[in-house]
Amino acid sequence: MATRLASITGSVIVGNEMGYTFSPTVASLKEALYRVWEDGKGVLEKKGHLARQRGLELFTATKMAAAFERLFLCISN
Structure with a gap:
């Protein structure tokens, strides 16, 4: 589970089948936690x-x- 940022969704959590992402708000985090549950x-x-x-x-x-x-x-170049 991680905040939905381009660097994270582009390299670490690349899809819903791999993890959970959420916007950096309390409401979005809550929704993600409910999805996990x-x-x-x-x-x-x-x-x-x-x-x-x-x-x-x-x-x-x-x-x-x-x-x-x-x-x-x-x-260095």
Whole structure:
């Protein structure tokens, strides 16, 4: 569950099948929490599994190190 921002929905929670997003308001957070409650344990387990798989594919130490290396090379030029 995360605030609906472009950086988050573009890279971390890329769809409803992976997690929950909400606008940065109390009402929106409340609605998201109710959705979590209504979905129940089974749906949460599926979302957790998909999110974990995505994390293991995209955010490994090797991939993150390569991304930082590219960033630093771009900055140094």
